[in-house]
Amino acid sequence: MSKTVRTRYAPSPTGYMHIGNAKAALNEYLLAKSQGGVFILRIEDTDQKREIPGAVEVIYDTLNILGISHDEGPDVGGPAGPYVQSQRKATGIYMDAALELIKKGAAYYCFCSKERLETLTRDGAHDILRYDRHCLSLTKEEINAKLAAGEPFVIRQLIPEGKTSFTDELFGEITVDNSELDDQILMKSDGFPTYNFANVVDDNAMGITHVVRGTEYLSSAPKYNLLYNAFGWDIPKYIHVPMICDEVTGKKYSKRLGAPSIQDLVAQGYLPEAIVNFIALLGWSPADNNEFFTMKELEEQFAVSGLSKSPSIVDMTKLRWMNAEYFKRMDPERFYSMSAAYLETFPFDKAKLAAMVQPRITFLSEIPELLDFLKALPDYDIALYENKKQKTDAAVSLKALEPAAELLAGISPEGWNNDALYAALQGLAAEMGMKNSQVLWPVRVALSGKAATPCGATELLELLGRDASLARLDDGIKRLS
RNA sequence: GGCCCGUUGGUCAAGUGGUUAAGACACGGCCCUUUCACGGCUGUAACAGGGGUUCGAGUCCCCUACGGGUCACCA
Numbered sequence: 023m024s025k026t027v028r029t030r031y032a033p034s035p036t037g038y039m040h041i042g043n044a045k046a047a048l049n050e051y052l053l054a055k056s057q058g059g060v061f062i063l064r065i066e067d068t069d070q071k072r073e074i075p076g077a078v079e080v081i082y083d084t085l086n087i088l089g090i091s092h093d094e095g096p097d098v099g100g101p102a103g104p105y106v107q108s109q110r111k112a113t114g115i116y117m118d119a120a121l122e123l124i125k126k127g128a129a130y131y132c133f134c135s136k137e138r139l140e141t142l143t144r145d146g147a148h149d150i151l152r153y154d155r156h157c158l159s160l161t162k163e164e165i166n167a168k169l170a171a172g173e174p175f176v177i178r179q180l181i182p183e184g185k186t187s188f189t190d191e192l193f194g195e196i197t198v199d200n201s202e203l204d205d206q207i208l209m210k211s212d213g214f215p216t217y218n219f220a221n222v223v224d225d226n227a228m229g230i231t232h233v234v235r236g237t238e239y240l241s242s243a244p245k246y247n248l249l250y251n252a253f254g255w256d257i258p259k260y261i262h263v264p265m266i267c268d269e270v271t272g273k274k275y276s277k278r279l280g281a282p283s284i285q286d287l288v289a290q291g292y293l294p295e296a297i298v299n300f301i302a303l304l305g306w307s308p309a310d311n312n313e314f315f316t317m318k319e320l321e322e323q324f325a326v327s328g329l330s331k332s333p334s335i336v337d338m339t340k341l342r343w344m345n346a347e348y349f350k351r352m353d354p355e356r357f358y359s360m361s362a363a364y365l366e367t368f369p370f371d372k373a374k375l376a377a378m379v380q381p382r383i384t385f386l387s388e389i390p391e392l393l394d395f396l397k398a399l400p401d402y403d404i405a406l407y408e409n410k411k412q413k414t415d416a417a418v419s420l421k422a423l424e425p426a427a428e429l430l431a432g433i434s435p436e437g438w439n440n441d442a443l444y445a446a447l448q449g450l451a452a453e454m455g456m457k458n459s460q461v462l463w464p465v466r467v468a469l470s471g472k473a474a475t476p477c478g479a480t481e482l483l484e485l486l487g488r489d490a491s492l493a494r495l496d497d498g499i500k501r502l503s
Numbered sequence: 504g505g506c507c508c509g510u511u512g513g514u515c516a517a518g519u520g521g522u523u524a525a526g527a528c529a530c531g532g533c534c535c536u537u538u539c540a541c542g543g544c545u546g547u548a549a550c551a552g553g554g555g556u557u558c559g560a561g562u563c564c565c566c567u568a569c570g571g572g573u574c575a576c577c578a
Contacts, residue, residue: 036577151574151575198507199506202507204574207576236572237507240573242573334516336514381542457537458536475538
């Protein structure tokens with residue numbers, strides 16, 4: 023019987039969430055859900071200076087928009103709380119852990135000032151800075167005296183000699199020489215733990231079984247193992263996943279590179295389901311060739327075995343395509359209600375308009391432009407009447423338009439429907455020895471003033487109604503004459 | 504620069520020693536009783552390079568190149 027899977031998304035409240043962050047959250051969430059586990063939200067606010075007010079709310083909001091719901095967290099509580107590190111710090115959990123490490127000889131006090139650290143000889147050739155263990159030689163008495171005098175201090179991890187290996191579920195075993203590792207700070211002089219330390223302490227305290235994180239943490243992973251071993255704690259399974267990169271720079275997706283927030287994307291008209299579907303497919307592929315997944319399906323089908331090892335680039339063109347697909351596949355009723363706001367000002371059958379527009383848009387905001395000609399005939403160039411493929415031009419159009427207008431004028435308002443209109447115009451074309459398109463193209467242009475409309479000529483006739491249609495046809499004839 | 508990781512078409516990616524090397528986006532062509540679109544069909548396009556191992560290598564090993572990551576009292 024294996025333990026319940028517990029995963030966490032642990033953001034620091036330093037701003038909005040972009041696709042990369044959302045992907046990180048989604049990975050943790052899906053791993054938990056695919057195994058009937060628990061997904062936890064933990065806020066890592068150990069850097070007081072970087073904290074941005076309101077950022078936690080943005081995180082809640084973003085997760086909510088995407089449908090990534092946490093089972094435990096600051097707002098919903100849970101058995102492993104508190105879920106905010108600044109609150110956990112108040113319980114003394116980090117300091118206690120650090121002290122325990124000192125007792126075990128795996129950490130030590132350091133009183134070096136920032137100034138002294140600055141003067142540490144940089145390795146000229148490599149330009150790297152490593153702590154020189156100046157304070158490691160302090161005697162117990164010296165330490166106690168400094169502590170008693172209230173000297174500021176940090177606590178550093180004592181990296182032993184040798185090599186350290188750890189096993190990643192995706193990348194396999196990775197070994198580094200401990201000489202590569204710095205005696206990193208565990209507790210900062212302001213009493214807060216560093217990210218690396220708080221992470222280990224909390225993951226253990228919260229019973230986290232699987233950690234999914236980006237490969238940017240791959241090289242610090244051995245230090246975690248050292249910590250776990252020093253404590254004698256069970257090491258969770260680590261799954262380092264490839265990063266999400268920017269299309270133009272090819273570098274890690276980041277705020278600095280101007281990555282849009284999830285909220286921005288939604289405001290631009292991207293559907294949350296499409297965004298989730300799209301990012302789920304970044305760096306992961308399902309067992310079959312399916313490309314469309316609801317969150318529920320992702321929860322069922324997500325598997326570590328489908329994860330890729332190489333980074334992926336965000337292709338906004340594909341996201342746009344996916345968004346359009348989501349509109350096309352959307353339940354018509356839902357589409358109708360979503361598009362209602364954009365259809366409001368059009369004095370036509372809204373359900374009909376929605377149905378026309380549904381398979382033709384990427385964003386709802388495209389609707390007004392798609393339909394604006396319905397409200398008022400735009401001033402258009404008669405060059406529109408020329409279409410090589412339809413074998414028509416201004417002269418042919420005029421020749422077709424005049425009898426067409428006359429014919430249509432003879433149709434009563436009661437008989438004014440698409441089927442009848444189509445039959446009539448088709449009949450006219452046959453009578454005149456013309457191709458259907460040689461009649462229908464000019465009619466559509468005259469009705470719309472556009473080369474592209476969301477429907478055909480006779481559908482337009484029906485939509486506009488008899489009077490408006492006949493008026494527009496006359497206008498077209500005038501323009502051509 | 505040290506260390507770590509990666510490298511299949513422009514992009515997302517399947518592929519776990521024997522395949523005509525999938526599929527999707529994008530792009531081109533054709534078809535679709537009326538445009539654009541949708542849809543259908545179809546085309547161009549890839550195993551970074553070099554050495555091994557093997558009867559056989561995109562798949563295993565080594566080297567090189569390129570890319571990324573990491574080396575903070577940031578997370």
